[in-house]
Amino acid sequence: KAGVTQTPRYLIKTRGQQVTLSCSPISGHRSVSWYQQTPGQGLQFLFEYFSETQRNKGNFPGRFSGRQFSNSRSEMNVSTLELGDSALYLCASSLGPDQPQHFGDGTRLSIL
C-alpha cells in the first residue's frame, strides 16, 4: 500500500511569491492534516481537512490556506511568501478525524 505522497519534494521561491504544495493521502484515508516543521518551532499544526471541509486551523496567518478535493487529495497554498516561511511542510493522512496520522516525507520550501 502506497504511503502519503507529497509533491514537489523541494521548492525554492523568493519573497512575495506564492506557492502551492500537493498531498495525496494513503488510499482509503479521508482526513488530511498539514504541519510545518522548523528547527526553532518544531512541528506545528496548520490545518485539517475531512470530506472537503476544513475542520481545524492552527495559529497561522491567513496567508496559509488549503483545500481538499473529492478524491481526498489536498493542496496547501502560501501567499506573499516571507523568509520565515522556509520550512519542511508535512502532510499526514488518516482514515478519519481522530484516527492515527501517517506522514509523508514533506516538501522542503526555501525562501530566498
Added chain:
Amino acid sequence: QQQVKQSPQSLIVQKGGISIINCAYENTAFDYFPWYQQFPGKGPALLIAIRPDVSEKKEGRFTISFNKSAKQFSLHIMDSQPGDSATYFCAARVSGGADGLTFGKGTHLIIQP
C-alpha cells in the same frame, strides 16, 4: 505556551541498552498520546500510541508508560540498536478537539555500537 514538554533534547545510549524519553503535558483534556520516529530526510513515522485508560502499552522493543496523575508519559526502547538512531517526537491530542497533534520539541537519539 509549550503544551508538551519533551526531555532530554539529546541522548546517547550504548547498543543493547535502554533508551528512555520523557514527556509532560499541561492540557488535561489530551486523550491520545502517540510517539513518532523521524530519520533525516524523511517524515515522522508513527511508532506506538496510548490512550489514558491504560498505564502501559508494549509493541516489540517499544513501550509507552503513562502516568495520568502526573501528566507524564515516556517511551522506553529496549535493547537499543544503531538503527534506532533517529529523532523521536511525543505528541498529544484532544479527541474531537479544535487542534491537530501538539508535538514535543523532539529528542535526538544516538545509539553507539
